[in-house]
Amino acid sequence: MEREPRTDVAPGRLSPEAYAAGFSDLHPGFEPNAARVEAERCLFCYDAPCATACPTSIDIPLFIREIAKGQPKAAAKTILDANIMGAMCARVCPTETLCEEVCVRHFSDGAPVKIGQLQRYATDALFDAGAQPFTRAEATGRRIAVVGAGPAGLACAHALARAGHEVTIFEAREKPGGLNEYGIAAYKAAGGIAQREVDFILSLGGIVLKTGVALGRDFYLETLRAEYDAVFLGLGLGAVNALGLDREEGAEDAIDYIAALRQAEDLSALPVGRRVVVVGGGMTAVDVAVQAKRLGADEVTIVYRRGEKEMGASGYEQELALTEGVAIRHYARPVAVESGRAIFERTQIVDGRLAGSGETFDIPCDQLFKAIGQALDPSGVETIDLLGGRIKVDDERRTSIPNVWAGGDCVHDGEDLTVVAVEDGKRAAASIIAALVGPGRFGT
């Protein structure tokens, strides 16, 4: 997009050291002694609430005890058995609203066991050792197509390959990993963890990955259904919501910008505005705001149309933004993006509904990001029933079309989180396995 020179959007605002510092690990991993001390805080609860709160039902007390007793690789196996993306989830899960929120240590000590950090410690130990704890069951001769190499697709493929099936993954992008590779904030996925994890998953064997091929463009659902015993769709959300303004040209898509950032070889080549405004209230808004700040933006403001409580970003994420020096303004929506400024209208809740107040204000702005959510791109899946704009599935992740399963962000059910996508892939795989070979045979 051609930018007008009136605004100050420039690369190379920082020293090489500052780039390196800003995009290294948000929380460095535990040293062994810190891990042991933290692991010992776990009470080994029965019916542990943390495990219940984990969307993938990781046996948290067990893996923490394995760390405490000095066997982090055994802990990693316990984790990966339930969640093959345990390494990534350890870094990106909003633990403060999942497992750690319900840890009983809150009530005895005022602070939960740092489950996410311990999970990372264990999975790092396994990856560092280059160990592969899983083997494949006897070959079944069944072939399954998985579309999309994001968390949902990869989790599904891994479980199917473990059960002895042959899996082919079709991925539109050049690299596998989905949003782990293109979307997650850089400081949460430092050290190339997304690709290390994909390599680990594929190293099991039985999974063929084809990249650069898109459903609906290069191949079609009906052909897959004819050629494979089952199909799993893990498409994510390809389309971006529009702001719906008259003049929207100045607005950049946060997801595209983050993808460019994640793929940049040299962060100092990436232009960033001096004064940045982000429209939205979710995780993406916080991520683009914090990363813009770390790229050297002077002022970054998140503007959200509702209040603090309604924000999709967790309290922890909001706090992260604030400590980074990002300003958050509530109850305002954009009406126009102009040269050097963005114009907002204050909003209010009238009879429970959001309404404009007519009163407007300006925020100086060189670069405006929209982070107001994504939507399913329906191309290639036009024949499937949708619900609320996403693919409709049942509990087992079966779609309205026989032999087609779906999971992750592209389905109507569940939060848009990496861990939820993994669980969907896992559940669909169990359902596919049961459908193909009967329940129980390869179920474990």
Place this chain on the structure above:
Amino acid sequence: MADLRTTFAGIRSPNPFWLASAPPTDKAYNVVRAFKEGWGGVVWKTLGEDPPVMNVSGPRYGALHSADRRVIGFNNIELITDRPLQLNLDEIKQVKRDWPDRAIVVSLMVPCEEQSWIAILKRVEETGADGVELNLGCPHGMSERGMGSAVGQVPDYVEMVTRWCKQHTRMPVIVKLTPNVADIRPPAMAAARAGADAISLINTINSIIGVDLDMMAPLPHTRGVGTHGGYCGPAVKPISLNMVAEIARTPETAHVPLSGIGGIEGWRDAAEYIALGCGNVQVCTAAMIYGFKVVKEMISGLSEWMDAKGYATIDDFSGRAIPKVTDWRHLDLGYAVKARIDQSLCIKCGRCHVACEDVSHQAITREVNGVRHYEVIDEECVGCNLCASLCPVENCIEMVPLAVGDVDVRTGRTIIEEPLPWDRHPANPMARVAAE
């Protein structure tokens, strides 16, 4: 303010906290540092005959750690002092002269021959030390040479050596016992018969502290092989408390002053020993792990507690718990308690449930109305105390006694005033009802 001064076996000290014969009391330098921190007395590291023994130069200590790497058990393969006898005696004399208000007792271990004991007692007397302690307990190394626990395990030898010492010195004689015996009473009675002025216990317990799984050798090891050592520290306190209580409630030994040793880390441990009949206590491991300053907490804590309880002196509560130590057969089988969970303290870890469910009496709920909730089912609870012992929250689970007249809903029995011990219990076919 409580008066912590004690006179033990005729030896005065400003407080009941002595350092046990061990590395903390190995030489003047350590002992002076200890006195500066406030220790009431020391039992000097055990002296032997010249030439002095040699210690291994491989590791001589090993530890059992708790989850947070606190030392809860400690073991050693160290021998008695490895310094020349005269050097020790000179230092003892000097320190006693410089610190006249503190107790200095000298621990001794020489071969089981009367002449050896006579010789060393003479030389100790010249130092002006307050007394001697006979090391009849060291369980490793020295015992292979016929000393230490090799003597302490044979009551006749205990009696013989004690008699020699009582005969050849006017200094008070404290006999330090080994716990490596099936029954602590025979050696204690032997010491009493021979006229010991006091008994101290325990010395260390035979142990292997762990196994090196890479070397496939016991820990600690020297050139790949190891030997059993002596175990001490907090983990041994229960063993020692029982032995102290046994001696304190046995008529033949009840009159002998006791110095309690084993796992004392703080004031409460000391108070427990004293309650079971000790006149003072000795400490080794806690000083080795934390340094001499620990005595400050022992002193302040004990006097706070004594003030709160209204005990003016150590004698006021020494031995108060002895009458409550009895045999199992005298316990009242008609008494019953029920666990009760304080829901406002419960953090819902669920461990009481799984413990009672898996190994006890299935008496704690797992959920109520579909929610995780832990409540005791009185119909099943036998009052065993397992749940209260494991609950991570202090005082969250209380064992509540049923009152006289209450019905135990588990057994249907009404609690009665009259105690019902086993020897009078209707379920006992041999009940000696008439005998009482």
